[in-house]
Amino acid sequence: MATENKNLSEYDKATIPNASKFRFGIVVSEWNDNVTEGLYQGAYHALLENGVLPHNIIRWNVPGSFELIYGAKKMQEQMVNAVIAIGSVIQGETKHFDFVCEGVTQGIKDLNVRRETPVIFCVLTDNTMQQAIDRSGGKHGNKGTEAAIAAIKMAELRKNS
Numbered sequence: 001m002a003t004e005n006k007n008l009s010e011y012d013k014a015t016i017p018n019a020s021k022f023r024f025g026i027v028v029s030e031w032n033d034n035v036t037e038g039l040y041q042g043a044y045h046a047l048l049e050n051g052v053l054p055h056n057i058i059r060w061n062v063p064g065s066f067e068l069i070y071g072a073k074k075m076q077e078q079m080v081n082a083v084i085a086i087g088s089v090i091q092g093e094t095k096h097f098d099f100v101c102e103g104v105t106q107g108i109k110d111l112n113v114r115r116e117t118p119v120i121f122c123v124l125t126d127n128t129m130q131q132a133i134d135r136s137g138g139k140h141g142n143k144g145t146e147a148a149i150a151a152i153k154m155a156e157l158r159k160n161s
């Protein structure tokens, strides 16, 4: 289902585990920070709405989405139950978009395979700035909210597995 048919901010609160004892690390890319700040706010407030305590949310910034890989790897080493990697990659004139998107995707996948702490992929990969705005608190909701819910669910799965 395409995002345009699903609001990213909508979720059934009754299905979300109690997250009051969980601790989360959020790594935020500074590229397109008008977008990444919106994603962060969506994630932060969704965590609070589901019982996470403010002092149990750690935030680090990195220069760009490619650096999310290293930042998330180091965040996994902190005492957190899950990590959220937040970025916004927007198509430019060259193929650099393809390499950044593929690199970040594979890098974050590897962190989930090789280590125990789940890393949630909250990286928008858009053709235009408007598409990114629409998905970071705009008409299609906020992917940061979606990522926070995924982080809570994966932290619960890790605890029970």
Ligand SMILES: Nc1c(NC[C@H](O)[C@H](O)[C@H](O)CO)[nH]c(=O)[nH]c1=O
Residues within 6 Å of the ligand: 029, 031, 032, 063, 064, 065, 066, 067, 087, 088, 089, 090, 091, 100
């Ligand atoms: N063009 C975008 C980038 N490019 C920068 C890379 O992510 C990286 O920081 C650089 O190649 C140095 O290693 N990053 C984004 O997050 N979004 C973009 O649109």
Ligand SMILES: CC(=O)[C@@H](O)COP(=O)(O)O
Residues within 6 Å of the ligand: 089, 090, 091, 092, 093, 094, 095, 096, 097, 098, 100
């Ligand atoms: C994703 C990028 O690195 C891209 O936005 C950079 O723009 P350009 O391809 O025009 O150099």
